[in-house]
Amino acid sequence: MTVLPDLIPGTTSVPFAHGLAAHGDRTAVITADGLVSYAELAARVDATARRLGRERRLVLLVGANTVDALVVHLAALAAGHPVLLVPGDHPEAVQSLIDAYDPDVVAYPEGGQWLLDERREVSAHELHPDLALLLSTSGSTGSPKLVRLSHENLQANAESIAEYLDIRDTDRAATTLPLHYCYGLSVIHSHLLRGAALVLTGLSVSDTCFWELFRTTRATTFAGVPYTFDLLDRVGFATMELPHLRYVTQAGGRLAPERVSRYAAQGRAAGWEFFVMYGQTEATARMAYLPPELAETRPEAAGVAIPGGSFRLRPLPEFSAPDTGELVYAGPNVMLGYALGPQDLGLGRTVEELHTGDIARRTPDGLYEIIGRRSRFVKILGLRIDPGQVEAMLARHGVTALCTGDDDTLTVAATDTATGASSDAHRIRRLVTGACGLPPRAVQVHVLAELPRLASGKPDYRAIRAMSHPAPAPAPAPEDLCALYALILDRPRQEVTPDRSFVSLGGDSLSYVEMSIRLEQRLGHLPADWHTTPIRDLRSPGREAPSRKRTLETGVALRAIAIFCIVGSHIHVFGIKGGAHLLLALAGYNFARFHLTTAERRERLRRVWVGIGRVALPSMAWIGFVMLLNDDYTLANLLLLDSVFGPEGSKTGMHFWFIEALVYVLIAAVALLSLPVVDRAERRFPYALPLTIAAIGLLPRYDLLGLPDRTQIPDAITVFWLFALGWAAAKSSSARQRLVVTVAAVATVLGFFPGDPGREAIVIATFALLVWVPTLPSRRRVNQVAGLLANSSLYIYLTHWQIFPLIDGFSRHLAFLVALLFGIGYAAASTRLMRMLPSLPARIRAGGSLGAWRSRFSSYPTVRTPSLPRSGCDRHSMTTGLKQGSG
Template sequence: MTTLRGESATGIRPLDRSPLGDLARFGDAPALVADGLVLSHADLAARVHDRAGLLGRTRRLVLLECRNDIETVVTYLAALAGHHPVLLTGPACRRDDLVATYRPGVVATGNQLEELSEPAHDLHPDLAVLLSTSGSTGSPKLVRLSRDNLRSNATSIADYLRLTSDDRAATTLPLQYCYGLSVLNSHLLVGASVLLTQRSVVEEEFWAEFGDAGATSLAGVPHHFDLLDSSGFSDRDLPHLRTVTQAGGRLPAPTARRYAELGRERGFDLMMMYGQTEATARIAYLPPHLAAERPECIGIPIPGGSLRIDGDLGDGVGELVYDGDNVMLGYAERAADLALGRTVHELRTGDLARQHEDGLFEVVGRRSRFVKLFGLRVDLDRLEQLAADAGLELLALGTDDRLHLGVTSHRDAAWAREAAGRLGLPPHVVETHMLVFLPRTASGKPDRASLQRHVAAAPAVAPAAGDPVGEVSAARVRDLCAHLLGRPDAGETDSFVTLGGDSLSYVEVSLRLGQLLGNLPRDWATLSMQELAATTAAPRRRRWLRAVETPLVLRAAAIVLVIGTHANLLTVMGGAHVLLALVGYNLARFQLASPDQAGRRRSLLRAARNVAVPSALWIAGVGAVTGTYDVSTALLLNNLVGSDTWDLRWQFWFLEVVVWSLVGTAALVSVPALDRFERARPYAAALFLLASTAALRWGLVGLEAGPTERYALPVVLWCLALGWLAARARTTGARVVTSVAAVVTCYGFFGDPVREALVAAGVTVLVWLPRLHLPAVAVPALSAVAASSLFTYLTHWQVYPHLEVDHPLLATLASFAVGLLCWRAYGSVTAQFTRACRIDVRRQRVPVRRAQRTPTASRSA
């Protein structure tokens, strides 16, 4: 792979070969605004001219990885100006598949141009742009668009939106998505300008840029309107806003009416539009004065286009067919298709629609989105639309014998089952899939392909009990993790850590992965699905045994010792301190596995929140009912304001230590120097931390800690540091040092050799035996005990005292039963509020400034 080194032409010539016309004709009028820089049309034309010189005069296919920045726009326009067909992709595309299929001559990322091969394609003279049909680039099937397609569609859009050179749009959509690209094309065509930003509408910095730039229009798909609601859009002062456009799917009627009314109050129009990539972008629009009254309709054809209904399925419903100059040339599925001319003359949209007496068209479903179950014809789009109108989130898929519904909350699932029942479907054919969030493509549309994969994988993500482990593909590992973590968008390059896994979710995932792969490597949580698949172990002869990660076994065993000892069933102390070492072990494995400093901090604070929230809710609730605990206990502040003698407030010492240790670690990794040191020397850093916390303990209490001191935060931090050290011990020498450190730091702490030996032994086993082999029949119970350990510890104080004197076994079992029930209940409640919109705000507000005009000779491409 070599970098292109073409020669820039001297002088500026009109870009008369561009379908958008000569950009330079608009002179100093603003064209692009990005990162505080304003680039005029004349400056943009000059940059495009130079970039076109680098691409050369021989036509070649250019694959452009798009970002919403100036360099991407320059390269895109340069390809058009030079008559080079350009295949637009996103940063997350499967580029290797596209390169293998279409063999582009140039791969471009911004202003970086890399030559892959000599021009060898037979490219049709009309071919200008290649786009994925879904707005993402996971499929090699592409839409072939001509120069006339681009020009006619941009002209129509500028016409019905009444665009002028005073307009400025903000890029809320990716440029490789036809909707986002049409915003750019239509504005540049008339001499208007575009604010280029990578930010989301939920970020305050986006609105700062929007206001500073004086943006007049905002574009979004239905998903964006949910984000606008969450960002407080209705309360924002946006005096320049003139138009809010919407496409990419039907906007729920209540949302459309609300935004139409808001627009009337604030002085902007809501323009709802309908289109497909196969029509370059737009097919129809609903005049803004009808947005509140007729939101169910797609409206009327765009200027220069026509619509008709083909066939009659009853009630005036048939397939919607569009004709216009913006209809694509046809599809491409292989490199040879790039030589084809027009193979499509009218667009059969695949949508079912009707035309009302007033001329408005309404889409009522998809030809391919119907399933037949028990003789009943089920319209999946209609089911999704009913859910959206009810303010719910749902994706529907159908197979030969099942209706599959992807939902994000139990409320949505209950509504979906009830709606399916009203359709006449028996309950057993309706299957709901609880997801962290509904998957979406890069353009914000529902990603049904991901959900389809998720549904298909669910019944077979792991082998049946006793089945030998054979060759396992990366796709199968991905499907398993996607299913268990509720992440249908998981890719084969993702890992447990990058998918948001933590110490609470690793229990089931590690067990199921171990069942699928045989033995899990020590660092499995940070390995990609591809790397995990490559570790598949050979079939084991002893099928009645299962390999289980040692941390999971120790977690279950430690909580059993804690609860059993408290309930007078056992007298084996030290389990809580083993659990604390496990917290440090998992902290190093999961929370510190993020590749960047901000990710580490977020992961640590999220883990602290996952412990603090249920703890505070339970303690406050019990305190309110019984008066047992005060506010400081609920806020986990007993170490700061509590008594020096044991009382009921000390019951939650373990949870206090966990939460504040996680918060403190987040503060440490926020210091760049400390974060760099830990990454560069992970074992040395862990050893230094253990030495520091052990010195703190010895300095505060000496060799042996007192009755409450052994539970105080600064005194027990060494336990967490010891677990951290165990996770970083990768070599034999490091394991020996860690084992010795476990014995040394435990010695004398409790004044009870058995208790000290238990903690030291637990850490030593953790260091030397990454997994244990247990009877397969015991693994499900072990998993449940380990997974619910937090809630068992939290709630058992209110359970066992009623039974410990006469029935210690029953007291222990009841404590675990209540903990398990509370764990399940809390999971059900929190699932209703879980959404995956985690926005990372990295950049600061930058004031807008104008670029200085420079002589042509000084510009570089």
């Protein structure tokens, strides 16, 4: 199916957008939800084009790396509606452009769906017939200055890129860059042109989830800006096995020649090509490329003009060297011109060739090298920033400032105010990083009594630029997110940089709960994939007061409910059982989520052993303390061996069966993963392996091995399958896989508690909730209470056996409340004690001290996001992005 040519009579459109159906049943888009064929994509594009109507209208599209956003974009291009693409992660920029251009239609996400807000049936603007796309020239500051691109621009640039990259219909490109960024958009256009597939995701290359998705989908290419390659160095890209990778592209700013050479050599050794490219939004993304065979020997060069384009050098008085001047580009991809407001949307071509503002020289072998810049625009970490727009943005916030920068740093000089220089500097840095998408380390703020001026009264930008120096940036404010991460995770402040994420910093299960609650209080919202999101990308949704409505992650809710029900059942306040078995499944879920990363085998095993210690050691410490007060427990309890050597008939010996079972199961998991063959199998078959282990675990569950009655053997043997099912749930990457895990849970839990169908129903229902429902509607106070219970669950479980008997004879309900409060207080006291001892050696703090345990043992059940295919990779983030006993 294809958009009918008479949809808007007399209007041209982009051929590759309305010719999608020609590629038939080939895969067009791959997401965590599944595959979309070209035929299916064409049908959706056609339906949306018809929805947009027969009258040309200006469509503002809030950019996102999702199928819905892609469909709206292609539908508008195919039907001839001009598209204004805006950054979806900057609400202020979106609103600024809505105010400036008054679009006829606004397409945006809300409540998990994409909405078309049709503000009028007929456009309020005069729209030139050639106008196809409007892109910002200044990043995400909401500047009204836009680049006007034609249908021919988009088609010509896509064809040129596809030609020199030799894009094939078998290629699969991972979207490492956002849709609203011209470089990222050109990746989409050029691959759709050739009938190739897009692996549509909003994940960063710093996330293990991205690489799991990359391998699983057999992706062949990805694109990066210079900052992308900083992240690649940190995540060990050079040692990754990516058998289907065919080529890597780089643009968006200058990559140091030595790094170009290194990546080119790395690609040559691994069998993939490295393309370094040069472009600007005004040329629909790309103007030059460096042939990969020259990348090792000529890494300093921008290369040659792309097919169909050409360069010339305009002489400049200040540059007398031969073959040096301002680089000027001509080609069919050069923009129509700029738009400063809606009155310019009716203009035709006002630009014939593009004066890039870059100083270049032509070498004897015909290559071009960029040696400087004329414009005030700067590219920092691959982001093009207009300092003038940053100044205007700060002015809107009541800050008088001057701004300039280079390829590494944006420098802001602002006047002092009565609130104090230090607080102003941190506030200004937050405003700038939030508006521009830069990490704090790339923004230097200087608060001065007076702004530097020349004798003429004009700003002295040279003096401001000189303020940037290699000295460390000012210490972060107490409210800085990096400081919060360092506090919660007990990490040295210098280790917590904006590029790190919760998972990469070694965050584990109970610290996840505390961190999620604190982050939601700070941000006013909590992204579903925040645990794998770099700190620099966590931003408040806007300046508005946060809504009182909240969501509570299902894992937090279930953990809080489980410990609540366990204690209440033991005190006989009510009889809701099954919580401990749910916690075992959650333990498996978190084991997969936090420990089965792309780290090498020894590092994996080390982290799991630390996790086991954080379960066992605080338990042994509490049991040992109680043994000093009474004789309820034996040495077997202290050593967590009661289920093996404990005396039969003991009424108190089985109090800690759950702890013992969890420790044994984790040790068994470590033993398995210590085998190289199993480690390799887990990396290659992340979903199939835990299902296989669960099947093996069902042998003792159904008494198929001739073992003694399950009351006579350690409980870990008979409940191991629950842990493995939770592990498999975390690795489920599709609805089909989640359905298989759910059916397996239903089939195997039934009959596990003879004569107690209510307990079986509770375990099944909560497990299904964990697998299928990522979040629950909530309120701020509910989140706080749930967070306290979940975060303190280990200490509540450990202490309630000794606390409630002290009050039980007086009031069961009071005993219930006191047992919960005592456990919460004990957890809080332990946490505070640890934070008062910052001088303890890091090794002691990480491995053995009571404070370091802080109820944060790695594999104990934790917060859940939507089903994760690997290494904490949830479905949502891939698209922008659980003994039988008395418990």
